[in-house]
Amino acid sequence: MWFPMSERAAPRGLDPLGFIEREGSYARVPPVFRPVVAAARDRLLDAFGARLDSAYLYGSIPRGTARVGRSDLDLVAVLGEEPTGADRDTAGALGEAVDKEFPEIDGVGTLLYSRARVLSELERYDIGWFVACLCTPLLGEDLAEFLPRYRPDSLLARETNGDLARYLPRWRERIAAADGTEEALRPLVRFMSRNLVRTGFTLVMPRWNGWTSDLREMAEAFAGYYPERAGLMRRAAGYGYEPVGDRAVLRSYVDDLGPWLAGEYARVHGVRTPRPEGWD
Missing domain, CATH: 3.30.460.10 (Beta Polymerase, domain 2)
Structure with missing residues (x-):
């Protein structure tokens, strides 16, 4: 269960000075x-x-x-x-x-x-x-x-995961190109599930004021601020650990959860600083 910071003993994953x-x-x-x-x-x-x-x-x-x-x-x-x-x-x-x-x-x-x-x-x-x-x-x-020390702030959120919208067309291409076998689809479900959960977590990270790499804890942190999307994010966290070879799951990511998350991320934190052509 998620608790506000005032009800948690200490920020998760931070040192006494508040750095990750x-x-x-x-x-x-x-x-x-x-x-x-x-x-x-x-x-x-x-x-x-x-x-x-x-x-x-x-x-x-x-x-x-x-x-x-x-x-x-x-x-x-x-x-x-x-x-x-x-x-x-x-x-x-x-x-x-x-x-x-x-x-x-x-x-x-x-x-x-x-x-x-x-x-x-x-x-x-x-x-x-x-x-x-x-x-x-x-x-x-x-x-x-x-390198400097880092805090779980909006700058870090924007620069780490503020480019989901740019990747969604590539994900759609990968889904379309994959055959329908379990062997082909499971890695895509695992990859996209993990990416979406981490993006959902960093969306709320500055408010949650902490860090974790546990997908289920990430999903719970997200759920505390977006309860209407909590079920979808919890399901993605589960698939991040135990993926299924289901094209319908992948389509839901690129047609629903992904576009919503990209839009909300841009609204809250802005978009990642553009890189030069060919940088990625």
Whole structure:
């Protein structure tokens, strides 16, 4: 159940000064996943060598909440220069190999950025915040040392998730292109569910005044301010953990919940600062 801040003991996920605490650590990685993490770390070094500036874990594994055989391995690789298409192919092949070798995980995703982009003024409250607060150092220099502390305010909300409207047409294309099999649709349901729940949470984050990465807690925080949409968001949180291969769920996201959320987000926080052509 959601409670107003006055009824909660302390803001969740904040330090005594009100800054978002970094979540996750290598010490929290469950023993069953440590061989997976070690293999991924070594293969990142083999794949990118001296071009690799730093690497990170994020998601449920460094938070200690991963489920064997159900959770994916989430990685960030920061290169000394802008990643190329070949680099992304390399990261994709690396992920497929690790996923195939280790049944403990259900997929591997690797985000690629350049050091300059992570530390850029334009990405300070998006990629920079993500690395500083949601990523656990795995290799190299920790770029959080060069970034500010962050509060759960409207600026952070706008720059992290204030671009949902731009992505909805791409989601529609992915839904239309996917075949109707469970195998094809389940990853899309998981991805879009998680994205919508996180966007719904950051919509209310400044009022809730805290941080969490737990999808169900995110949905409950949202429900406290938008009870008329609470059921939809709770359902999306459930599908974020236990996705179904249902095209109707995906259509509801791009035809109903997604457009409403994008419009409300723009009304409350504004839209994300535009990036140069080809930046994303």
